[in-house]
Amino acid sequence: MHAWEQIQKTVDYIEEHISEEIKIETLAQLASLSQFYYQRLFCRLVKKPVNEYIKLRRLARASEALFNREEKILDIALDFGFSSHEIFTRNFKSAFGMTPEEFRSKPVRLNNYVKPQLLLNYTLVDENVPLITDGIILEITRKRITAPQYFAGLTAEEPIEQMPGGGGTGIDTLGALWDSFHAAKAGIPGIQPDGAELGVTFPGTRKGCYRYFAGAEAVPGSDSGDFTDWVLREGEYIVCHFEAEDFEHLVMDAVYKAHRYLFETWLPNHSMNVSPFAAERYPSHSPDTTSMEIWVKPV
Known part of the structure; x- marks a missing residue:
């Protein structure tokens, strides 16, 4: 058994026993390692x-449970391994900047730590060969566009450490940006009502920051006024297509795993450099959407 398989076994165990007391000794035995080496290897692979x-992970699961207003916060705390309301509240506020009561009364999207699928770090698929793992289907292809594609929307800039899926916690500001875009979408000149939507990550204007564009297809040559324009230039792209069981898993879990696989495994193993942006292409943000694509441009 590979080292990552030993650690993945314990990651799966943690998820299945999240509400119980979980001892390092138990996990180390499950991985057939000493406690010392188990903890070193876990930290190295899971970060x-x-x-x-x-x-x-307990906070992530508890935050989802808080949407059920019929369940008491104390019961949720106990269900996910927190020994008291006070300890749960302290940890929740430290991670997200608000108490569970505040979150429940005014829900926002949160950056939660995603359960890793270590297989994606060690599996190299060929182009046009689907990979099925941990509830997602992922495939790498190439696409060529022969004319520029135009988009209009909104842009935000924030510290790289707050990037969703990067391991940090807090409020999901990109989710708020998409909410703002959808609220304004009908009034943006030139927007195509049934066009694709595009989220683009690209370098920031300040050190340690990145920018994110959230928008939709626009009629070429249209004036978007005070909104931001983005152009997907003609040429060949590497496209990572992936699917999940529903929209929430698509945008809160699968997208981060697909990004990590593409940028940390597939591209480096193909010695491929790309332009400094990654475009997430959605058919729409409808709850019925279960697939999307990440587009990068080789250089």
């Missing part, structure tokens, strides 16, 4: 110490 990872 978090074991106990910190368990806490973050």
Whole structure:
């Protein structure tokens, strides 16, 4: 068994026993490692110490449960391994900047720590060969566009450390940006009502920051006024297509795993450099949407 398989086994165990007391000793035995080497290997592969990872996954699962207003917050805390309301509240506020009560009364999208699928770090698929793993289907292809494609929308800039899926916690500001775009979409000149939507990550104007564009297809040559324009230039692109069971899993889980696989595994193993942007292409943000694509341009 490969080292990553031993750690993945314990990651799966943690998820299945998230509401129970989880001891390092139990996890190390499951991985057939000493506690010392298990903790070193876990931190190396998952990028978090074991106990910190368990806490973050408990907070992620608890934050989802808070949407059920019929369940008491204390019961949710106990269900996900927190020994008291006070401890749950302290950890929740430290991670997200608000109490569970504040989140429940005024829900926002959160950056939660996603359960890793370590297989994606060690599996190299060929082009046009689908990979099925951990509830997602992923495939790498090439596409060529022969004419520029135009988009109009909104742009935000924030510290790289707050990037969703990067391992940090807090409020999902990109989700708020998409909400703002959809609220304004009908009034943006030139927007094509049934056109694709595009989210683009690209370099920021300040050190340690990145920018993100959220928009939709626009009629070529239209004046978008005070809104931001983005052009997907003609040429060949590497496209990572992926699917999930529903829209929430698509945008809150699968997209981060697909990004990581494309940029940390597939592109480096093909010695391929790309332009400094990644475009997430959605048919729409409808709850019925279960697939999307990440587009990058080889250089």
